[in-house]
Structures are given as C-alpha cells and as structure tokens.
Amino acid sequence: MTKAASRLQLSQPTMSESLRRLRVHYDDELLSRRGNSYVLTPLAERLTSQLPELLSSVSRVLDVRLAYDPLHTERVFSLVASDAHQVTFGRTLAELMAREAPRSVLRLHHSTEQFIAQPDVVLRGVDALMLPQELLSGMPHIDLYSDAWVCVVSEDGPYGEELSLDEMRRAAWVLPYVRSSSASSLHAQFRGAGIRPHAAIVIENFVTLPALIAGSERIGIGPRRALETMHGSGIRTAHSPFDLGTVMESLWWHPMHERDAGHIWFRSAVARAAREAVD
Numbered sequence: 236m237t238k239a240a241s242r243l244q245l246s247q248p249t250m251s252e253s254l255r256r257l258r259v260h261y262d263d264e265l266l267s268r269r270g271n272s273y274v275l276t277p278l279a280e281r282l283t284s285q286l287p288e289l290l291s292s293v294s295r296v297l298d299v300r301l302a303y304d305p306l307h308t309e310r311v312f313s314l315v316a317s318d319a320h321q322v323t324f325g326r327t328l329a330e331l332m333a334r335e336a337p338r339s340v341l342r343l344h345h346s347t348e349q350f351i352a353q354p355d356v357v358l359r360g361v362d363a364l365m366l367p368q369e370l371l372s373g374m375p376h377i378d379l380y381s382d383a384w385v386c387v388v389s390e391d392g393p394y395g396e397e398l399s400l401d402e403m404r405r406a407a408w409v410l411p412y413v414r415s416s417s418a419s420s421l422h423a424q425f426r427g428a429g430i431r432p433h434a435a436i437v438i439e440n441f442v443t444l445p446a447l448i449a450g451s452e453r454i455g456i457g458p459r460r461a462l463e464t465m466h467g468s469g470i471r472t473a474h475s476p477f478d479l480g481t482v483m484e485s486l487w488w489h490p491m492h493e494r495d496a497g498h499i500w501f502r503s504a505v506a507r508a509a510r511e512a513v514d
Contacts, residue, residue: 287360303496305336305504312501313342315357316365319441319461320484321345324365328508335504347439348412358489362501368483369420376487377502379509382458384421384479387470389449397474398454400428407435409447409455420480421456428477445470458482460512484509 240250258265265279275283312332316325321343329341344361354371358364364371368378388394394402410432425432436447441457442465448455449469456479462472486505492498 303500305339305497305500307338308336308497309338309340310336310497311340311342312497313344313361314363314365314505315344315346315361317346317439317441319458320365322442322464323458323460324509324512327512328505331504331508331511336500345440354487355489358487359491362488362492362498363505364487365484366487368485371485371487374487375490375493376485377506379484379486379506380513381481381483382460383481384424384456385459385462386473386475386479387444387448387455387457387462387465388473389451389453390469390471391450392452394454394473397476400430400476403428403430403432403454403475406433406452406454408432409436409438409444409453410434411441411457412437412439420482424478424480 236250236254237247240247243250245253254265261278261282263278264276265282266273267276314328325341325343332339332341346364346366354364354366354374358374365379368376386398388398435453438444438447441461444455444457444462445465445468447453454473455470459472462470466472486502488498488502
C-alpha cells in the first residue's frame with residue numbers, strides 16, 4: 236500500500252481508505268493475505284482485466300482538445316504488429332513520432348494467434364492492429380503497403396537458386412500461422428501449383444526463421460522486407476517456380492476511435508511511415 240500510494244503521490248492512509256471504500260462497494264476483500272504477502276481475489280482479477288480499456292477511455296477523454304497538438308502530447312499509442320513489421324516498419328514509425336510527437340510513447344505489442352482470433356476484443360484495448368487485409372473484416376481500416384512472400388533456405392543446404400516443384404513437395408516447411416487456410420492467398424497459391432506443404436513447424440515469430448532454417452533442409456516462407464534484413468544469418472532466399480503472391484498489410488482500429496483527434500493523427504502517422512518505409 237505504501238508503494239502504491241507513493242506512485243500515485245498520495246499518503247498511505249489515503250490509499251488505505253480508498254481500498255476500504257472499494258471493499259465496501261464490491262463487498263469483497265479484493266486483496267487477501269497469503270503467507271507473508273497479498274494476492275488478488277477472483278473478483279479483483281476480473282476487475283484488473285477490464286482496467287486497460289477503462290484507462291484508455293479515460294485517457295482519451297482527458298486528452299480531447301479542439302485542435303490536437305502532437306508536439307506536446309504525452310499519450311501512449313499502442314500498436315499490435317508482427318515481429319516482421321516491428322523490424323522493418325517499427326523503426327520508421329518510431330523516428331516519425333520522435334520528430335512530430337517527441338513526448339509520446341509508442342508501445343508495440345507482438346501479434347499472436349490470440350490477438351488474431353479475437354480482433355474485436357483486442358481492438359478495444361489498443362489503438363490499432365497491423366494485419367493482412369484478408370484476415371480481418373468488419374472494422375475500419377486503411378491499406379498501408381503490399382509485400383511479397385518469398386522462400387528461404389539454409390545457405391549451406393542442398394537447394395539451388397530456384398526451387399523445383401518436387402523439392403517443394405518433399406520438403407519439411409516452416410510456415411507462418413494464418414487464421415484460416417481457406418482464406419489465405421498464400422495457401423491458395425500452393426494449391427494452384429498442386430503443392431500441399433508439410434508444415435513441420437508453424438511459427439508466430441518470423442525472426443526465429445534463421446535458427447529454424449540454417450543448417451537444415453527445411454524451407455521457410457515469410458514477407459520479403461523482413462527476410463531481407465536476415466541475410467547473413469545462415470539463410471538466403473530461393474526463387475519459387477510459381478508466384479507466391481503478395482500480402483496487403485493494413486491498419487485496423489475499433490470504431491470507438493473513429494473521431495478521436497489523437498487517434499486520427501496516429502493513423503495518419505502510421506500511413507505516412509508506411510510510405511516512407513516502402514520508398
């Protein structure tokens with residue numbers, strides 16, 4: 236209680252009185268003693284899970300201005316993106332925000348299967364989600380840039396500059412997680428070439444590809460912009476005998492952010508950073 240009071244610039248008795256009032260209101264201890272420490276009660280755990288959305292809403296209310304001033308805002312902008320985006324696009328966005336909103340904070344969350352499975356829930360607690368256009372619908376979004384799928388193999392592996400269809404059929408693959416194979420243009424390209432790749436490993440982290448591919452006969456696949464940054468780490472690109480297609484990366488947000496002046500600026504910043512990253 237003393238540490239919490241210090242962080243909120245309150246006295247310890249004031250913090251204790253606040254806890255007492257919350258306990259009366261919820262008719263629950265909220266904090267219960269276990270040995271020499273305290274733990275949250277089940278009700279407190281549920282309340283804690285709702286706090287990010289609540290605090291985000293409060294922050295937006297307090298940050299409303301007639302004219303949004305990014306130069307002086309201390310707002311935290313949260314963006315869910317894959318590690319591939321964070322490697323290739325995150326730095327460009329961070330540099331743009333450093334120029335235009337130097338007191339703001341960019342908080343990057345790594346997108347996982349859980350994020351993708353419940354985007355409507357996720358988007359209530361963050362500012363935006365970067366996700367391929369084909370994997371989400373029903374939410375406002377803007378298209379940012381397209382990227383090409385490419386194959387990667389071990390530098391000292393058995394493959395030449397161009398893979399054969401037979402090699403691709405026999406290989407063990409390292410494939411990215413997608414929400415639905417039937418909705419993935421990448422899987423559609425494989426089917427069109429008569430290939431059903433054996434997914435020996437399914438990943439959510441593209442930066443792990445070098446460790447999973449180097450020194451093996453596995454074939455990996457990922458977005459070209461991210462994989463080009465990994466050359467020299469034991470892997471190289473190999474041409475596919477058919478077009479693997481492209482992926483359109485888009486920025487998605489919840490409708491509740493639509494008219495938020497700060498969020499409008501952030502969306503514009505993301506779009507401009509995307510153009511810079513592509514150019």
